[in-house]
Amino acid sequence: MVRTYSLDSKKVASAALEWLSARGVQLEEIAELVMQGQSEYYPNLSVEQCLEAVKRVLSKREVQNALLLGIQIDILTEQGKLMPPLQEMLVHDEKLFGCDEILALSIVNVYGSIGFTNFGFFDKTKPGVLDRLNNKESGEIHTFLDDLVGAVAASACSYIAHRKQAEAEATMGV
Amino acid sequence: MVRTYSLDSKKVASAALEWLSARGVQLEEIAELVMQGQSEYYPNLSVEQCLEAVKRVLSKREVQNALLLGIQIDILTEQGKLMPPLQEMLVHDEKLFGCDEILALSIVNVYGSIGFTNFGFFDKTKPGVLDRLNNKESGEIHTFLDDLVGAVAASACSYIAHRKQAEAEATMGV
């Protein structure tokens, strides 16, 4: 019997969350990056709101696709399954190899251009979870994942900014 | 003895060309797409100029990186080495999975925005080599490669347009 293919969006969504967790990334850690990036603009911002924003970003199909692909590449790199010279470039997170940033930007794009600044800032300063992912001494390879997590955090920052504007306008309307 | 890593740009460049050939894509076929896309604007355009443009595009590091990564993913998909649901999405070139287009656009970007139109047109009409790569009955998987080859052709179209403008201005200058 031939099984016909059909996309199962729920499986894609849950796989993205499971893979993220399996690679050691907690949603709360991403929320902390968001808090760090946005609290200066919104003093009343709560960790719960940041976590909610992260979950919203992770509910987007484009974001799930990028996470699945990036984590898969990281795992195969860890297992030494890629052909040279790609294997070597990815093991060493080669600076002149930019496909990881490309994939990350497709996440940032989903919530608009205001995420670019935060993405670049996170990528340069590597706060919190990004520092751990970027640690080359653990034996783990997160060449794609560190950029993707930074992009999810940056997109959540955008989401917060849009949401806070809507709240402010709703209040003024009263 | 520890071997330190250092990027070898020549190896990256030659690997990109070899992998392209190993996956059955001839540079002449890409040049034909360029000819098809640009000959209406430049009646004197020769196949040699198109081939030269394709080679120029392929000499760019960003393009080589995207080709190596995309072809690697295609090969691993063919071998069934990816985890579900990514494996299934890539085998079936899932329409709502857009990371292949994302990677392709990073190629188009290198020669500027005028390549976008040609990329989309090639991707929709699938002329020549793109039709063959997109054939799902061969058993081969080219989920990434068909978009990447279309992007190389679109970038070469941009290169031709810039080059022809330079030639026209040089002639008028005399």
Place this chain on the structure above:
Amino acid sequence: MVRTYSLDSKKVASAALEWLSARGVQLEEIAELVMQGQSEYYPNLSVEQCLEAVKRVLSKREVQNALLLGIQIDILTEQGKLMPPLQEMLVHDEKLFGCDEILALSIVNVYGSIGFTNFGFFDKTKPGVLDRLNNKESGEIHTFLDDLVGAVAASACSYIAHRKQAEAEATMGV
């Protein structure tokens, strides 16, 4: 008395729709492009669904921003208010000037990468309203608007694709 600035999202949204209308573009015309682009995949697709998709895309802030800026530039170009050589390049929709495509792509990005193909195809084939906007003999300048309208249509195509998938999965779930 100093009036402090605060963003009024409703004004931005309504201005985008009004400017579009003032420049002679009907939402129904954009919906027709969507119908043309997607009806082969979804035989039961209705014009109403396409129009609904167009309205959804136009409700996004990023899309409104790009429309306002692009239409403003077109109007100023028509009035001859730009400095040379920018004025000349925009009057003649210079092929090697790609900022109009750049702005259009920021619209396409909002609904993910699957819109790129349709954008390029519309831009190359110029169906319906795009042909009229692109007509250089009317005296009107739509250097930016034709690309932006094509991008709105392409994004609405993406929206339809995502929506139809959700419907299919909901049906199968029953």
Place this chain on the structure above:
Amino acid sequence: MVRTYSLDSKKVASAALEWLSARGVQLEEIAELVMQGQSEYYPNLSVEQCLEAVKRVLSKREVQNALLLGIQIDILTEQGKLMPPLQEMLVHDEKLFGCDEILALSIVNVYGSIGFTNFGFFDKTKPGVLDRLNNKESGEIHTFLDDLVGAVAASACSYIAHRKQAEAEATMGV
């Protein structure tokens, strides 16, 4: 007598440099941003090399186009020539208006994805000339220009990275 239009690339190039200078931006200031961004990686990097990189970036047509358009919009904003609500959003460099970042990213794209990080970092930390351009108390409007200058600097950082790699490989080859 009808004058036919033809693109004059030299005029476009020189206009971009003149407008940059007329808006108070010296190439040496951009070079300083590059020095600041790259000197930690290349201790022997000289200001002359940074200035050379900036000039290279500015020689690209896509970059010139974006500069001309962005500066033109800034000037028209300063003169109050735009329609509301666009005028107000641009005067106040509205955080949720991202077309300036979009245009800037088209510059960053030219030298590949490794520029994104530096662009975001410059945009967040606003060093040197960017702080002056971003000063809202001068009466001048640089809503687009501050992002564009940051993007030129970020692209020049990419150029330096590619160039230094080529030098290192040439040395090892000997």
